[in-house]
Amino acid sequence: xxxxxxxxxxxxxxxxxxxxxxxxxxxxxxxxxxxxxxxxxxxxxxxxxxxxxxxxxxxxxxxxxxxxxxxxxxxxxxxxxxxxxxxxxxxxxxxxxxxxxxxxxxxxxxxxxxxxxxxxxxxxxxxxxxxxxxxxxxxxxxxxxxxxxxxxxxxxxxxxxxxxxxxxxxxxxxxxxxxxxxxxxxxxxxxxxxxxxxxxxxxxxxxxxxxxxxxxxxxxxxxxxxxxxxxxxxxxxxxxxxxxxxxxxxxxxxxxxxxxxxxxxxxxxxxxxxxxxxxxxxxxxxxxxxxxxxxxxxxxxxxxxxxxxxxxxxxxxxxxxxxxxxxxxxxxxxxxxxxxxxxxxxxxxxxxxxxxxxxxxxxxxxxxxxxxxxxxxxxxxxxxxxxxxxxxxxxxxxxxxxxxxxxxxxxxxxxxxxxxxxxxxxxxxxxxxxxxxxxxxxxxxxxxxxxxxxxxxxxxxxxxxxxxxxxxxxxxxxxxxxxxxxxxxxxxxxxxxxxxxxxxxxxxxxxxxxxxxxxxxxxxxxxxxxxxxxxxxxxxxxxxxxxxxxxxxxxxxxxxxxxxxxxxxxxxxxxxxxxxxxxxxxxxxxxxxxxxxxxxxxxxxxxxxxxxxxxxxxxxxxxxxxxxxxxxxxxxxxxxxxxxxxxxxxxxxxxxxxxxxxxxxxxxxxxxxxxxxxxxxxxxxxxxxxxxxxxxxxxxxxxxxxxxxxxxxxxxxxxxxxxxxxxxxxxxxxxxxxxxxxxxxxxxxxxxxxxxxxxxxxxxxxxxxxxxxxxxxxxxxxxxxxxxxxxxxxxxxxxxxxxxxxxxxxxxx
Ligand SMILES: Nc1nc2c(c(=O)[nH]1)N[C@H]1C(S)=C(S)[C@@H](COP(=O)(O)OP(=O)(O)OC[C@H]3O[C@@H](n4cnc5c(=O)[nH]c(N)nc54)[C@H](O)[C@@H]3O)O[C@H]1N2
Ligand SMILES: Nc1nc2c(c(=O)[nH]1)N[C@H]1C(S)=C(S)[C@@H](COP(=O)(O)OP(=O)(O)OC[C@H]3O[C@@H](n4cnc5c(=O)[nH]c(N)nc54)[C@H](O)[C@@H]3O)O[C@H]1N2
Ligand code: SF4
Ligand SMILES: [Mo]
Numbered sequence: 172x173x174x175x176x177x178x179x180x181x182x183x184x185x186x187x188x189x190x191x192x193x194x195x196x197x198x199x200x201x202x203x204x205x206x207x208x209x210x211x212x213x214x215x216x217x218x219x220x221x222x223x224x225x226x227x228x229x230x231x232x233x234x235x236x237x238x239x240x241x242x243x244x245x246x247x248x249x250x251x252x253x254x255x256x257x258x259x260x261x262x263x264x265x266x267x268x269x270x271x272x273x274x275x276x277x278x279x280x281x282x283x284x285x286x287x288x289x290x291x292x293x294x295x296x297x298x299x300x301x302x303x304x305x306x307x308x309x310x311x312x313x314x315x316x317x318x319x320x321x322x323x324x325x326x327x328x329x330x331x332x333x334x335x336x337x338x339x340x341x342x343x344x345x346x347x348x349x350x351x352x353x354x355x356x357x358x359x360x361x362x363x364x365x366x367x368x369x370x371x372x373x374x375x376x377x378x379x380x381x382x383x384x385x386x387x388x389x390x391x392x393x394x395x396x397x398x399x400x401x402x403x404x405x406x407x408x409x410x411x412x413x414x415x416x417x418x419x420x421x422x423x424x425x426x427x428x429x430x431x432x433x434x435x436x437x438x439x440x441x442x443x444x445x446x447x448x449x450x451x452x453x454x455x456x457x458x459x460x461x462x463x464x465x466x467x468x469x470x471x472x473x474x475x476x477x478x479x480x481x482x483x484x485x486x487x488x489x490x491x492x493x494x495x496x497x498x499x500x501x502x503x504x505x506x507x508x509x510x511x512x513x514x515x516x517x518x519x520x521x522x523x524x525x526x527x528x529x530x531x532x533x534x535x536x537x538x539x540x541x542x543x544x545x546x547x548x549x550x551x552x553x554x555x556x557x558x559x560x561x562x563x564x565x566x567x568x569x570x571x572x573x574x575x576x577x578x579x580x581x582x583x584x585x586x587x588x589x590x591x592x593x594x595x596x597x598x599x600x601x602x603x604x605x606x607x608x609x610x611x612x613x614x615x616x617x618x619x620x621x622x623x624x625x626x627x628x629x630x631x632x633x634x635x636x637x638x639x640x641x642x643x644x645x646x647x648x649x650x651x652x653x654x655x656x657x658x659x660x661x662x663x664x665x666x667x668x669x670x671x672x673x674x675x676x677x678x679x680x681x682x683x684x685x686x687x688x689x690x691x692x693x694x695x696x697x698x699x700x701x702x703x704x705x706x707x708x709x710x711x712x713x714x715x716x717x718x719x720x721x722x723x724x725x726x727x728x729x730x731x732x733x734x735x736x737x738x739x740x741x742x743x744x745x746x747x748x749x750x751x752x753x754x755x756x757x758x759x760x761x762x763x764x765x766x767x768x769x770x771x772x773x774x775x776x777x778x779x780x781x782x783x784x785x786x787x788x789x790x791x792x793x794x795x796x797x798x799x800x801x802x803x804x805x806x807x808x809x810x811x812x813x814x815x816x817x818x819x820x821x822x823x824x825x826x827x828x829x830x831x832x833x834x835x836x837x838x839x840x841x842x843x844x845x846x847x848x849x850x851x852x853x854x855x856x857x858x859x860x861x862x863x864x865x866x867x868x869x870x871x872x873x874x875x876x877x878x879x880x881x882x883x884x885x886x887x888x889x890x891x892x893x894x895x896x897x898x899x900x901x902x903x904x905x906x907x908x909x910x911x912x913x914x915x916x917x918x919x920x921x922x923x924x925x926x927x928x929x930x931x932x933x934x935x936x937x938x939x940x941x942x943x944x945x946x947x948x949x950x951x952x953x954x955x956x957x958x959x960x961x962x963x964x965x966x967x968x969x970x971x972x973x974x975x976x977x978x979x980x981x982x983x984x
Contacts, residue, residue: 219246219790220697221687222260223680224868226555227251227384228689229260230790233681235700240264240681249790251364257385258866262877269876273661273676274705284674289706292675297720299627299656308335308611308625311569312632313343313560316685318765319711320563324575326718329593330728330737334580334605335625337571339633340557340564341608345956346522347553348565350531353466354838357577357776357829358565361810362550363691363793367391369548370514372505374404376428376534377520381412382865384554392416406431408860409928422929425858425963427492429526429844431499432533434488436540437480438503446509446542453825454539457838466955467831479841491844506541512548518556519862523961527953529842536839545812545825555690562688566778567769571605576772580604592771594731607957609950612639615655616648631660631710636667637870637940640948640959641913660710663872666940677710678703684762686786692793696786712756719751740764776829777818847963848951851931855911855965858932861948867938887939888921892930896922901970908974911966914946933968
């Protein structure tokens with residue numbers, strides 16, 4: 172099996188199983204393979220860590236010698252990847268050693284970045300906050316470690332009483348969260364990766380796991396090489412590497428997913444072959460209120476549901492989605508068959524969607540209505556993108572409206588609970604939700620005189636200068652605003668540090684302790700293995716140091732009810748350890764202190780976590796993790812189903828114990844189809860879809876500094892259909908200008924490339940900071956999740972010579 176698996180991996184453009192660390196700095200050790208067993212030489216030590224990159228959450232073994240990471244191997248003891256890695260994982264060690272790591276705090280003085288001391292940097296930040304605490308905002312990340320996110324959350328909401336904290340996961344998982352809340356009353360998937368070993372049919376709803384969750388996808392394709400049958404149905408707006416492995420490819424129009432899911436449910440109802448007993452016992456029907464729709468919606472009868480869905484006939488769905496009516500019938504027949512097991516996977520196609528909450532709820536609904544739920548292999552599973560969007564953002568609740576433990580700032584009883592747990596003064600937590608990401612940047616880049624009421628913004632572990640939609644409006648407009656102050660904690664110079672007023676050099680991955688939580692509710696832990704370069708320091712330390720400076724300056728919020736510092740850490744004798752001084756930060760394990768504090772919140776919504784030390788011993792554990800009578804800790808694979816979930820009441824087969832209707836039931840939603848926010852027209856005739864490639868991580872700041880990865884995929888491009896190119900007289904490799912109503916981006920054309928869009932659609936990956944496609948994308952967002960739609964807007968493709976002529980004409984007219 173290993174040989175077959177490997178050959179699949181090669182065929183999907185993955186590296187051979189080598190683990191030599193090379194980077195720009197260019198040094199190497201003998202090539203090791205996970206299968207060889209790990210050599211323990213003089214001075215070479217191995218330790219486990221989750222991979223730095225995607226939400227799959229593979230474990231690697233990190234080989235360290237002379238204080239440097241010198242080798243990486245897949246971790247055979249890890250359940251997620253069983254020793255396997257994708258090409259990014261094999262090269263993850265290289266990301267530490269790019270030549271231009273940031274090593275010293277830098278302050279912009281008279282337009283120039285000047286080195287300053289850490290004490291001064293922390294003082295500058297603290298004083299800006301002290302001057303205008305309400306005008307400060309914190310923009311964080313699904314790549315924050317769990318303790319980093321928890322510290323930021325406590326600092327802002329428990330300490331400053333300021334809810335303007337939001338993460339990049341708003342651009343990523345927000346619609347998945349609202350979809351889960353609307354359906355089950357609680358976030359995160361019921362199933363887990365084991366479903367992929369059991370399903371008979373796998374449906375990918377506009378995601379491309381062959382490149383974005385490669386090790387996970389190989390878990391399915393592997394089964395074929397063992398002689399098992401698994402049918403892969405790929406629904407998407409373009410052909411991808413995933414399509415190459417699929418039995419069926421259903422090409423849809425953008426937003427076609429909404430029509431398709433309604434079409435499946437329509438047929439199940441019309442043919443009376445939905446799972447009546449499952450629906451009768453465990454589900455309700457739900458619809459949006461006519462006047463002001465809410466996330467909760469209103470109860471509707473089955474009769475009403477039938478009436479509303481009646482118009483979504485296969486033929487009507489074909490009109491809306493472009494997918495032939497007989498394919499809709501094929502999908503409905505599969506769902507009507509209870510003998511088989513069906514797993515759905517999705518990611519950004521359904522989340523970056525102005526109907527993101529709706530389409531997430533609808534696909535859950537397809538599974539609930541058909542009863543394809545709650546058996547191994549039968550699951551609607553939303554995949555996470557970032558390594559800790561679940562662990563840090565969704566579980567810790569680092570969103571503008573949320574508190575840890577699934578609490579929300581708007582509810583007085585939730586605030587009171589958190590104030591008590593944090594031992595801070597009553598009324599410390601602000602009841603008003605803060606700004607979501609798009610709003611936060613609008614308020615930051617708008618002049619103060621025009622009501623732009625955020626004047627200091629602290630960015631950690633994210634690169635908004637490249638990844639926000641409509642960059643000209645939401646980021647570049649900061650340039651020249653004298654009273655706006657941008658603080659960026661980073662490891663490399665980026666599109667964001669370009670406009671930073673203060674840059675703080677950060678420790679990266681195994682240069683610090685950390686914990687991540689992956690897509691399948693698995694919490695993972697690692698220890699610091701090497702020192703960061705120069706004066707780079709932990710993000711968590713930065714937050715604590717800023718908080719302590721505010722404490723010294725007399726900010727009342729930085730004291731708890733007993734007058735102590737809110738992040739006070741004490742030794743066994745009760746003596747405070749000055750963890751705000753970096754020399755003392757590793758006198759203790761701050762991560763462990765923060766995690767144990769956080770853990771107390773996790774029982775509130777049945778997301779129970781085990782003690783820190785259990786994670787030290789394991790390759791991650793899936794919550795809820797519950798202590799057994801013998802003192803051991805048991806993880807949960809399948810939620811809400813009695814056979815595995817310890818919280819389902821005795822005698823029940825299924826129980827949705829956080830049901831929004833308070834009756835233990837899940838909601839099957841009806842939503843009316845609506846078209847995308849911007850559609851091609853005569854002026855801008857193409858759909859633009861944006862996304863990713865296998866070799867690079869997001870903005871490429873890390874992966875483009877690893878020579879193997881940057882050589883494999885050196886530059887961004889625009890995928891175009893051959894006939895569209897021909898019609899416009901555009902040649903393979905020619906540079907064209909993509910123009911939208913918001914901005915332009917120049918790119919070389921790739922015809923019949925790795926991804927193949929249909930006529931009228933182009934696709935651009937966003938990893939290349941020299942070719943910013945987010946100049947063109949649009950910030951239209953879902954009304955509930957506030958997540959923007961990067962997957963569709965209208966553009967035109969112009970030959971460079973014509974574009975120049977147009978520009979000159981505009982200047983002269
Ligand atoms: N190699 C690599 N892997 C990664 C990442 C990375 O940067 N590099 N990033 C990680 C992160 S944070 C994320 S969020 C994931 C993203 O993982 P994916 O969502 O799998 O990937 P994207 O390239 O963002 O999505 C592109 C797809 O969106 C689909 N699409 C377009 N319009 C629609 C629509 O209206 N409906 C539906 N349903 N689909 C549509 C198209 O079919 C297109 O192929 O990848 C994670 N994994
Ligand atoms: N056009 C388009 N844009 C998109 C998307 C899309 O599909 N299309 N997808 C959106 C999605 S789903 C996502 S998740 C976002 C991702 O957007 P970002 O989070 O902005 O992208 P990253 O490149 O992951 O940024 C992480 C940054 O943190 C730095 N870094 C790494 N480790 C550390 C650390 O330990 N500490 C600190 N302080 N810094 C560190 C890296 O160098 C990097 O610059 O992009 C969004 N933007
Ligand atoms: S699949 Fe994701 S977690 Fe696994 S090695 Fe690749 S990038 Fe890392
Ligand atoms: Mo993401």
